[in-house]
Amino acid sequence: PQAGRYRQFHQIGGEVFGSLDPLVDAEIISIAHKVVKELKIEAVVEVNSIGCKVCRPAYREALTQYLEQVSGHLCEDCIDRKDRNPLRVLDCKVPTCKSAVKDAPKMVDFLCEECREHYQKLLEYLNIMGIPYVENPNLVRGLDYYTKTVFEVVSRELGITIIAGGRYDYLVEEMGGVPTPAIGFAVGVERLAMLVKELPQRQALYMVIPLGEDTVGYALKVCELLREKGKRVELSYKRAGLKKQLELANKLKADYAVIVGEDEMKEESLSIKNLHTGEQVKLSLKELFSHVL
Ligand SMILES: [Zn+2]
Ligand SMILES: [Zn+2]
Structure with missing residues (x-):
């Protein structure tokens, strides 16, 4: 397994329920980024939008077709994934898969108007807040329930994900609740601990x-x-x-x-x-x- 990954681990996180506003996405990302910044860990925010119920099916279709063409270069897991959950092929760590998906269609090109506007506003807000980010069109997060914004805070030094999060606007409803948009993130405490070199000074x-x-x-x-x-x-x-x-x-x-x-x-x-x-x-x-x- 990857460095800092254990069977049992601890997480700290943050969540906001009830707002679709990209302002909330920006604030959640800002909080996540502050966690590493305060600990002086060099990290960059990777961000992407993976659309919604309206726009994702067409993308899924286009991606599946593309993956069919390059299936000769995919690892065994991805051969299986390309039909079940094609988006997951995009974040496979196997080098041949990585190069096979280089020219894959990108979700950002398939976003419906609402999702596109949401994503553009988010980037605008991140710029205003001075949060360093890169757009990563292959960032999909493994879980099906994510919608629109997904993000990771990645250690530059080790190339591993320290914080991961995203929007899950349908999840509450799918669990039987009142439709409630939501966004949140989780910090891997063991990974964080591994990267911290000096603890912030305890306040007197x-x-x-x-x-x-x-x-x-x-x-x-x-x-x-x-x-x-x-x-x-x-x-x-x-x-x-x-x-x-x-x-x-x-x-x-x-x-x-x-x-x-x-x-x-x-x-x-x-x-x-x-x-x-x-x-x-x-x-x-x-x-x-x-x-x-
Ligand atoms: Zn959409
Ligand atoms: Zn693969």
């Missing part, structure tokens, strides 16, 4: 420690301000002395303790203790806004 944790019941309200305000600055913040729920609360902060692996006692409350300030170095500074709330934490 600030633990806000109120000293005394009277300071809890003020501590809450400090929490909000820190969160507004984009910090990861936890408010200590332990009504105890400083020592006990610092123990809790250590237990939660906090990086900073933000201590707010009576004095701090009166001065509208806070004391920030670096729990790694023990260093402590006092800042006024005003300074908090200009201070680079």
Whole structure:
């Protein structure tokens, strides 16, 4: 099997139900792309449209005819596939099959007006969002239930698919539900793990420690301000002395303790203790806004 493929594996994914708008396709692809981007994995988005109930039958027909002509070059599996599920021949990894389908008719040339417009809008949105993509007319995804948009996020380094997804506008109905268009993707966690070289830096944790019941309200305000600055913040729920609360902060692996006692409350300030170095500074709330934490 391919690298990073196991019998048992983990997936994370995203799905949107209820909209046919290509905007949603673009956003889903953007989210999928962000997953690899955040992890600094070099990858490219491959995209295609495989049409709908209206336009796919004619394409299937044309493809089957073409495959009949080149059947002498197809692998055994593809000989079988060309009648059952001809689209799957397009993504066969066997080299002779790959070259045999080079000149195969392309789905994008067979799209009905609705599908064509949907696909063009999607590409337009990807351009606007600056998402690097290539159109891959042979990208079909194996599953029959896909419609219109299909995409993969492919590792440039290893040439393997990390994320795969697409639209499945008929699936909910086919499963007995109310007709509901949908799109989604799945990330292969094992593959992702294989490609990650450095984990994104864990964001520092600030633990806000109120000293005394009277300071809890003020501590809450400090929490909000820190969160507004984009910090990861936890408010200590332990009504105890400083020592006990610092123990809790250590237990939660906090990086900073933000201590707010009576004095701090009166001065509208806070004391920030670096729990790694023990260093402590006092800042006024005003300074908090200009201070680079
Ligand atoms: Zn169509
Ligand atoms: Zn094949």
